Amino acid sequence: MKKIFYSILLSGMMVLSACDALDLSPEDYYGSNDFWNQKSQVEMFMTGIHADLRDKYQMPVTLGEFRSEILISDVTSMGEGVYGPPMTNNLLTKDNTGVDDWYEVYPNIMHINLFIRNVDKEIDYMTGTEKSFYLGQAYGLRAYYYFYLYRTFGGVPLETESKVTEGSIDITQLYKARSTPEETLEFIKEDINKSESFFNESDKKISDQYEWSYYATELLKAKIYMWSAKVTTGLPSDDIAGDHIATLTAVDPNNSDLLTAKKALLNLVNQQFELLPNFADLWTPEGKKNREIIFALCFNKNELTNWGANWFYNVALFTNATDLDGNKYGPDPLKLLTAGPLRYEYKVPFIEIYDKEDTRLDATFFQYMFEGKNRGACWKKLMGQTDGGTHYYDSDVPVYRYADVLLMLAECENGLGAPDKCAAYINEIRKRAYGDKFEQHKYIAGDYADNEWAILQERDKEFVGEGSRWFDLLRLRDSNGKPFVFSAKAHYGSSLPILTEDKAYMMLWPVNVEVLNGDPEIKQNPGYE
Known part of the structure; x- marks a missing residue:
């Protein structure tokens, strides 16, 4: 963890107003009493937290798609060398981890911790409603980062303080061991539930799709609880992490986590969101901030490109x-x-x-x-x-869009034993995809495994490049009750699965050696030692 905290000391905050960037003062200024004394400073800092997130716009694809075996891993059709190995060819090792320093998200988390520390207390320059809105954003965004870390590495260090802003400190006080996977997941659930509780009724509207909102929190909550329902990482006694283990492998109408996920998703239905009639319109310059987008990262030709x-x-x-x-x-x-x-x-x-x-x-x-x-x-x-x-x-x-709500509802209904409802949600997606050819491609509900496969294929086609497939492969199940990452039919163009069962430990990523050497409290994931 030592390197993480040094990087925070050196990092500057970048703030965006809409898509206009301004430099702020050095990091230590924001930890002083000179900064946190008026509403405009709180607003500016939260905008900077969103800028942090935009700086990580490649994270969903890197962590959520590169390893799913749908990208070329050597030379492109034009004879040019690709970027991405060893991730795109699933050859991660302890010496070749693909990403460094927990994807370098801890500085972003530290900024959120600093925000929470200074706003979640008695302040007289903001109303309770104003303060609650910003805390709803902060806890939701922190849960977002930790959920990526949890699904990628298992148990991780749970840092909730901002010690580097507190003056001189012994570096050994910054060492921090990894929490267990169980502790990490429970912490994420606590954060997302705090986020939900802080949003007021007046916040249940979309004023800016470039801002974290109540609806972004509800969709993230559904993702967290659906994952909790279907995947257990390691065992409660593990001191760091074990494999991702399939838990919900058949219908369970009383699964509390699935019911919680479904409730959160239904909070997004019949609101201000809908599928655009034409899928292609989502990706045009005119399609920015459309009614399908729940939360997106802004890019602008006059300010920043991707x-x-x-x-x-x-x-x-x-x-x-x-x-x-x-x-x-x-x-x-x-x-x-x-x-x-x-x-x-x-x-x-x-x-x-x-x-x-x-x-x-x-x-x-x-x-x-x-x-x-x-x-x-x-x-x-x-x-x-x-x-x-x-x-x-x-x-x-796009980070979240309404099509994801519908396919997640299909997955919830499948797990809860309502196959016809599952098929109906799948068909809402197919109606747009096929237009007047829909009746030829209408999905008819099958058994649990059939529906899981149909959901995976629909998600594969719908969310290309949006960072979904790797996590879908770990969460959705084949007819043997095993994640599709072990199923050859989900490895398109190959007769072999993406991972063989003796490589199950590779469902988690290795921790890079600089992190291990920088903090003696950090241990490597099993299988990569």
Whole structure:
């Protein structure tokens, strides 16, 4: 943990107003009594906490998709080396962990801890309603970070203080052992329930989809409790972590965690959210802040762009590309101007799981043949826009959208023993995907395992690049009651599962050696020693 705290001392807070960035003062200023004395400072600090989150916009895809075996792990269709190994080829070891320092989220958590410490007390410059709203955001965002850490590493250090702002301190006081997985999950539940309780009735509206809200808390709560219902990490006696273990493997109409998840999800139904009629409209410049978005990270051509260029063809090399029928495209069919080199690309067997009638296929991928022999595809959700002779990768990054609510409700109903309700939620997604071809693709409820598979495939097609699949593979179950990460049919284009059962420990990630060397209290995950 020592390195974590040093990085906080060196980090500056970045604040956003809408999408306008301003530099703030050094970190130690925010721990002083000079800062926390007026409402505008609280607002500014919370905006900075959201800026912290935007800085981590790649985290959902890195931790939630890279390991799910749908990305090319060596050379792209255009002959360019990919980014992402050893994650994309599932070759993580204690010396090659893919990510460093718990994905470097502890400085972000420290900022939230500092905020809570200074706002969750008697203050006379904010009303109780105003203070509650900001605390609802803070506890929700802290639960968001810790839930990613828990699903990725198991038990982690639970840091709730901001000691580095308290003046001179013995470095050994900053050492902190990992809590057990059970303790970590209980802490996350406590935080998300605090977040829910702090939001007032007046907060149950979306004023800004770039801000954490009551509805973001409800969706995260559903994710936490659904995970709790279906996955146990290690055993209560474990001092750090064990494998993710399947727990709910069949119908249980009285499962309290699933019932809690369902209740949270229903709080988002019949509110101000709905599916956009056309899936492709979600990803256009005009589609920003649409009625399907519950929470998103803002990108703006005049302020900050994202990593979209890494997902598109190299314009300089694309002159001889054709469509899949052999018709020549021309030098730059998507009008990207300067895109490339292509560094992330989805595998063809994954793209082939889409039916041709599924409108999500062309809205998600731009397919081509390169030099008449290599079939490839660009992921289009982050295509951005061309303006004034320049292409900007300024697509917003969705964190939560309403389609997820519907498919999570399908999963809840399946676990609670209501297969017809499960199928109805799946079909709400398919109606948009297939349009007037829907009746040919209508889902008819099957048994528990059939429905789990249908949910996985629907999530695979719906949430490409949104950081869902790896966690879906760990949570959803096959007919043997085992996570789909051990099922060959979920490993598209292969006869082998993504993980064999002797590699079950790899459901969790290893802790990198710098963390282990920096804090003698931290222990490695089993299997990686």
